[in-house]
Amino acid sequence: MVEKVNHPYYPRSLKLPHFKANDKDITELLSVFFSIVGIFIVVTWLVTGRAARKPLSLTRRLVVCWFVACGFIHTVLEGYFGYFHATLAGQMDFLAQLWKEYGKGDSRYISSDTFTVCMERITAIIDGPLAFLSAWAFLANSKHRYVLQLLLSLCQLYGDSLYFLTAIFEGFIHGEYLHPLYFWFYFVFLNSLWIIIPLLLIIDSYRHLSRCQAVFDSNASGKNKKLH
Amino acid sequence: MVEKVNHPYYPRSLKLPHFKANDKDITELLSVFFSIVGIFIVVTWLVTGRAARKPLSLTRRLVVCWFVACGFIHTVLEGYFGYFHATLAGQMDFLAQLWKEYGKGDSRYISSDTFTVCMERITAIIDGPLAFLSAWAFLANSKHRYVLQLLLSLCQLYGDSLYFLTAIFEGFIHGEYLHPLYFWFYFVFLNSLWIIIPLLLIIDSYRHLSRCQAVFDSNASGKNKKLH
Numbered sequence: 001m002v003e004k005v006n007h008p009y010y011p012r013s014l015k016l017p018h019f020k021a022n023d024k025d026i027t028e029l030l031s032v033f034f035s036i037v038g039i040f041i042v043v044t045w046l047v048t049g050r051a052a053r054k055p056l057s058l059t060r061r062l063v064v065c066w067f068v069a070c071g072f073i074h075t076v077l078e079g080y081f082g083y084f085h086a087t088l089a090g091q092m093d094f095l096a097q098l099w100k101e102y103g104k105g106d107s108r109y110i111s112s113d114t115f116t117v118c119m120e121r122i123t124a125i126i127d128g129p130l131a132f133l134s135a136w137a138f139l140a141n142s143k144h145r146y147v148l149q150l151l152l153s154l155c156q157l158y159g160d161s162l163y164f165l166t167a168i169f170e171g172f173i174h175g176e177y178l179h180p181l182y183f184w185f186y187f188v189f190l191n192s193l194w195i196i197i198p199l200l201l202i203i204d205s206y207r208h209l210s211r212c213q214a215v216f217d218s219n220a221s222g223k224n225k226k227l228h
Numbered sequence: 229m230v231e232k233v234n235h236p237y238y239p240r241s242l243k244l245p246h247f248k249a250n251d252k253d254i255t256e257l258l259s260v261f262f263s264i265v266g267i268f269i270v271v272t273w274l275v276t277g278r279a280a281r282k283p284l285s286l287t288r289r290l291v292v293c294w295f296v297a298c299g300f301i302h303t304v305l306e307g308y309f310g311y312f313h314a315t316l317a318g319q320m321d322f323l324a325q326l327w328k329e330y331g332k333g334d335s336r337y338i339s340s341d342t343f344t345v346c347m348e349r350i351t352a353i354i355d356g357p358l359a360f361l362s363a364w365a366f367l368a369n370s371k372h373r374y375v376l377q378l379l380l381s382l383c384q385l386y387g388d389s390l391y392f393l394t395a396i397f398e399g400f401i402h403g404e405y406l407h408p409l410y411f412w413f414y415f416v417f418l419n420s421l422w423i424i425i426p427l428l429l430i431i432d433s434y435r436h437l438s439r440c441q442a443v444f445d446s447n448a449s450g451k452n453k454k455l456h
Contacts, residue, residue: 114343114394114397114398115342115343115390115394117397118390118393118394118397119390121393122386122389122390122393141445143438143439143441143442143445144434144438144441145441146437146441147378147433147434147437147438147441150375150378150379151378151382151430151434154379154382154383154386155382155386158350158382158383158386158387159386161350162343162346162347162350162390165346165349165350166342166343166346169342169345169346170342202379205375206372206375206379209374209375209437209440209441210371210372210375211371211444212437212440212441212443212444213371213372213373213374213375213437213440214371215440215443215444215447216439216440216443216444217369217371219443219447
C-alpha cells in the first residue's frame with residue numbers, strides 16, 4: 001500500500017505528522033512580505049536623503065537601504081525561523097505560512113535541519129544587528145562604517161555559501177529540482193542576492209580600507225613612527 | 229542478537245562497513261603532526277625576526293606564526309579531509325589515520341557529514357590561502373595586512389562557531405561525551421583555539437582599521453573633499 005503524503009515537501013519520504021496546510025494563498029503571502037520590505041526601503045531612501053551627517057551618493061543610499069532591508073529580514077523573518085523551527089510546520093500565523101511557502105523550495109526550513117537552524121540563528125542574532133549598525137554607521141559618517149560593512153557582508157556571504165554548498169552536496173533533494181518558482185525563484189534567485197551583493201560590498205570595503213591603511217602608513221612614516 | 233560494531237565511533241549505531249582500524253598508535257600520530265606544526269612555527273619565528281620589511285613586535289611575530297600554522301593545517305590537513313572524506317575510514321595513510329584518531333572526538337569526520345565536508349572545503353580553499361597571504365602581508369608591511377587578517381579571522385570564527393553550534397544542537401552525539409582526550413582535548417580544546425584567537429584578531433583589526441578610517445577622514449576633511 002502506498003502511504004499518502006500529507007505535505008508538499010521534498011524529499012517525498014519526509015515525515016511531518018504535525019504539518020497543517022496554509023490557508024493564505026501565495027499572492028497574499030508574497031505581496032504582504034515584499035510590500036513591507038518595500039516600505040523599509042522607501043523610508044530608508046527618504047531618510048538617507050535628509051538625515052546623513054555628510055551627503056551620501058545615490059549608490060551609497062541604495063546600500064544603506066540594503067542594510068535596513070537585511071536588518072529587517074534577518075531579525076524578524078530569520079529570527080522567527082530560528083526560534084519556531086520545530087513547530088512551524090503546524091503553525092498558521094503569517095510568518096509560519098510564509099516559511100511553509102518558502103519551504104517548497106527548501107524543506108530544510110520545515111524539517112529543522114541542523115545546519116539550517118544554526119546558520120539562521122547566527123544570521124538573526126549577529127547579522128541582523130550588524131546590518132542596522134552598518135546603516136547607522138554610514139548615516140553618522142562613523143569611522144566604523146566600512147569595517148561594519150565588511151563584517152556584515154562576510155558573515156552573509158559565508159552563511160549563504162554554505163547554504164548553497166550543503167544543498168548541492170546533498171544533490172538538491174530538499175525541493176522540486178528546476179521548478180520555476182520554488183527552485184529558480186525562491187531557492188536560487190532570492191539566495192543569490194546574498195551572494196552577489198555581499199561580495200560586491202566586501203570588495204568595496206577591502207579596497208576602501210586598504211586605501212585608508214596606505215594613508216595611515218604614509219602619515220606614520222612621515223612622522224617617522226613605528227605604527228604597523 | 230546484538231550486532232558487533234566494527235569501529236570506535238559515536239553514535240554506536242553508525243554504519244561504517246569500509247572502516248579499517250589504525251595500525252599507527254596515537255603517540256606517533258600526534259607527535260609527528262604537532263612536530264610538523266612546531267617546525268612551521270619555529271621557522272616562521274626565525275624568518276619574522278629577519279625578513280620583515282619593518283621590524284615586527286614580538287606579539288606580531290607570534291601572530292604571523294599563527295597564520296602560517298593555520299595555512300598549513302587548513303590546506304594540507306583540512307584539504308585532505310575535504311577531498312578524501314568519503315573513503316578516509318578505510319585508508320591507512322598518515323593523514324587518514326590522523327583523521328580516524330580525531331574522529332573519536334567527532335565522527336562527522338568519518339561519516340562525511342554534509343555540513344562538516346562543506347565547511348572544511350571552504351576552510352581549505354579560502355581560509356588556507358588567506359592565512360598564507362596574511363602572513364606575507366605583515367612581512368611585506370602591505371596596506372592589505374589588517375583587512376586580510378580580518379577576512380581570515382572572520383571566516384575561521386564563523387566556520388568554527390557553526391561547527392560547535394551544530395554539535396550542540398544535535399546533543400553531542402558524535403563523540404564520547406566528556407571523555408578527557410576525545411571530547412575535552414580534541415573536540416573542545418583544539419577547536420576553541422579557532423574561536424578565541426580569531427576573535428582577538430578580529431577585535432585587533434576592527435580597532436586598527438577604524439583608526440585608519442578616522443585618520444583618512446580627517447585628512448579628507450582637511451582637504452575639504454567629499455570622500456566618504
